[in-house]
Amino acid sequence: MKPIHTFICVFLFLSHILCDSPEDAKRKRALLVKKHLKRLKKIDGAIKLVGGRGEFEGNVEILHEGSWGAICDDEWDVNEARVICKQLGYLSSDAEPTVNSYFGPARRKYWMDNVYCDGSEEEISQCRFDGWGQNDCTSTEAAGVICSEPEEPKQKPKNDNKISMTPLGKDVKVRLKAGRVATEGRVEIKNAAGQWNVICGDGWSLFEALVVCRTLSLGYASDAMQTDFFGGNLTSESLGGIKCTGNETTFHHCLYNQHATGNCQSKDVAAVSCTETMSDLVIDHVDLMRTAHLEDKQMFFLQCAMEENCVASTAYEVQKENDAWHLETRRLLRFTARIFNAGNADFRPAIPKHLWEWHMCHMHYHSMEVFATFDIYNSTGQRVAEGHKASFCLEDNQCLPGVEPKYACANYGDQGISVNCSDIYKYTVDCQWVDISDLEPGKYRFKVAVNPEFKVPEMSFENNAAVCDFFYTETFGSVTNCVVQRP
Numbered sequence: 158m159k160p161i162h163t164f165i166c167v168f169l170f171l172s173h174i175l176c177d178s179p180e181d182a183k184r185k186r187a188l189l190v191k192k193h194l195k196r197l198k199k200i201d202g203a204i205k206l207v208g209g210r211g212e213f214e215g216n217v218e219i220l221h222e223g224s225w226g227a228i229c230d231d232e233w234d235v236n237e238a239r240v241i242c243k244q245l246g247y248l249s250s251d252a253e254p255t256v257n258s259y260f261g262p263a264r265r266k267y268w269m270d271n272v273y274c275d276g277s278e279e280e281i282s283q284c285r286f287d288g289w290g291q292n293d294c295t296s297t298e299a300a301g302v303i304c305s306e307p308e309e310p311k312q313k314p315k316n317d318n319k320i321s322m323t324p325l326g327k328d329v330k331v332r333l334k335a336g337r338v339a340t341e342g343r344v345e346i347k348n349a350a351g352q353w354n355v356i357c358g359d360g361w362s363l364f365e366a367l368v369v370c371r372t373l374s375l376g377y378a379s380d381a382m383q384t385d386f387f388g389g390n391l392t393s394e395s396l397g398g399i400k401c402t403g404n405e406t407t408f409h410h411c412l413y414n415q416h417a418t419g420n421c422q423s424k425d426v427a428a429v430s431c432t433e434t435m436s437d438l439v440i441d442h443v444d445l446m447r448t449a450h451l452e453d454k455q456m457f458f459l460q461c462a463m464e465e466n467c468v469a470s471t472a473y474e475v476q477k478e479n480d481a482w483h484l485e486t487r488r489l490l491r492f493t494a495r496i497f498n499a500g501n502a503d504f505r506p507a508i509p510k511h512l513w514e515w516h517m518c519h520m521h522y523h524s525m526e527v528f529a530t531f532d533i534y535n536s537t538g539q540r541v542a543e544g545h546k547a548s549f550c551l552e553d554n555q556c557l558p559g560v561e562p563k564y565a566c567a568n569y570g571d572q573g574i575s576v577n578c579s580d581i582y583k584y585t586v587d588c589q590w591v592d593i594s595d596l597e598p599g600k601y602r603f604k605v606a607v608n609p610e611f612k613v614p615e616m617s618f619e620n621n622a623a624v625c626d627f628f629y630t631e632t633f634g635s636v637t638n639c640v641v642q643r644p
């Protein structure tokens with residue numbers, strides 16, 4: 158009974174379209190498309206954006222097993238943002254990623270963490286990630302995006318999706334309140350009318366905290382918090398969406414988002430903890446240039462590396478499709494990464510020891526999720542190859558004269574990098590490379606960055622990356638002209 162019924166309905170429906178005027182037909186077809194899209198919003202892997210000004214922006218939520226969950230911002234960048242915007246039908250080229258719960262704290266459990274897209278995926282659920290529900294994230298780590306509409310021929314103002322940012326301005330005063338000590342507390346800003354107001358916690362990060370500590374001559378930020386721990390009531394005057402790059406000399410150079418003012422998604426306010434002693438990782442760009450070279454390696458020797466995502470995604474395709482895959486070779490750009498601590502305090506892992514993860518393949522613990530990233534960009538600034546150092550162990554490999562090495566990885570030892578010591582990943586180490594098998598010969602930019610997601614506080618992030626020229630022919634590769642800068 159039922160199939161026949163459906164058939165008749167469809168038949169009637171189609172005949173309507175066929176018999177209707179072209180205008181009517183068009184309208185009906187549009188309706189049909191809309192219905193179809195609505196259905197798509199309810200199937201596994203569907204996504205939506207929440208907490209923004211409209212459907213085009215917000216924290217990402219994904220539907221899995223009938224419930225919506227958030228996505229964590231670890232390894233979240235423009236590649237993932239593009240896939241999100243594409244999946245939602247927006248232009249992917251203008252996609253902007255947001256981190257640190259920019260659109261409010263995660264309202265639900267995290268479904269995805271360490272999402273890694275190569276950009277070719279149609280949906281975010283096709284990207285690699287740690288597995289449904291597997292994460293180590295707090296509610297202040299929600300990933301989001303800002304997408305922009307495809308250009309319409311109408312007189313719609315261009316780029317009205319873009320968040321308009323305004324400098325805080327010279328007259329702004331800042332103070333810390335309600336801390337247990339003078340070097341911590343909620344951050345308050347004095348407005349033109351002379352009232353002190355708290356700041357919305359959404360999106361608050363170490364960059365803003367660093368500038369607040371600098372402005373108050375309290376040293377460096379050891380923590381940036383989105384919290385109600387220090388009290389403080391948000392009002393319609395409370396600024397939101399404050400953004401500093403981290404190198405501003407005072408807080409009044411930072412920008413805020415006018416739309417977010419008085420429009421905070423959370424009850425949490427921005428707070429900081431400042432300290433005089435802080436570590437400062439610096440990448441050795443000279444060693445990088447000296448040691449960079451190409452190597453062709455059989456996939457047989459890359460099985461551990463493949464388990465740790467240290468090869469390009471085409472390697473996994475080769476493995477699937479070719480029975481003799483272990484005889485195939487990958488071309489690797491290998492180099493030494495020497496990371497020096499130029500601060501006045503030891504660098505310690507972000508994750509406490511009892512949560513370190515044992516990695517069978519390389520037989521040691523991972524104490525920080527993403528310690529370093531290696532990226533290759535083409536002349537139009539698109540990332541065309543990448544590697545990342547998930548497998549690492551922080552230790553004192555070499556110290557300046559007179560400094561005793563303290564940290565060692567062997568036997569579940571304490572991990573860290575002492576002041577004036579270097580942690581060295583020699584080019585002979587597994588995963589210390591970028592898989593460039595898919596790269597055409599040509600001129601590229603090569604970037605190596607440590608602590609690239611700014612999850613561990615430092616004195617400065619302006620010296621965490623080396624950006625170099627990479628010249629690649631079929632048989633030869635050279636890395637030159639490295640400049641130290643921000644990741």
Ligand SMILES: *[C@@H]1O[C@H](CO)[C@@H](O)[C@H](O)[C@H]1NC(C)=O
Pocket residue numbers: 388389390
């Ligand atoms: C915040 O509001 C509560 C309740 O209205 C009040 O008791 C408290 O004093 C306020 N705190 C500040 C810092 O204004």
Ligand SMILES: *[C@@H]1O[C@H](CO)[C@@H](O)[C@H](O)[C@H]1NC(C)=O
Pocket residue numbers: 402404405643
């Ligand atoms: C701060 O960083 C921005 C972008 O990273 C850069 O354009 C600017 O020149 C830097 N300013 C200073 C004072 O170093």
Ligand SMILES: *[C@@H]1O[C@H](CO)[C@@H](O)[C@H](O)[C@H]1NC(C)=O
Pocket residue numbers: 535536537538539541
């Ligand atoms: C850079 O890479 C992108 C994406 O792979 C590609 O579309 C673009 O044409 C490349 N640009 C150049 C100059 O090769």
Ligand SMILES: *[C@@H]1O[C@H](CO)[C@@H](O)[C@H](O)[C@H]1NC(C)=O
Pocket residue numbers: 557560576577
């Ligand atoms: C680290 O080296 C610098 C420069 O050589 C020196 O001024 C500083 O005192 C050293 N710090 C420590 C803790 O050894």
Ligand SMILES: [Ca+2]
Pocket residue numbers: 437438439615616617618619620621
């Ligand atoms: Ca640094």
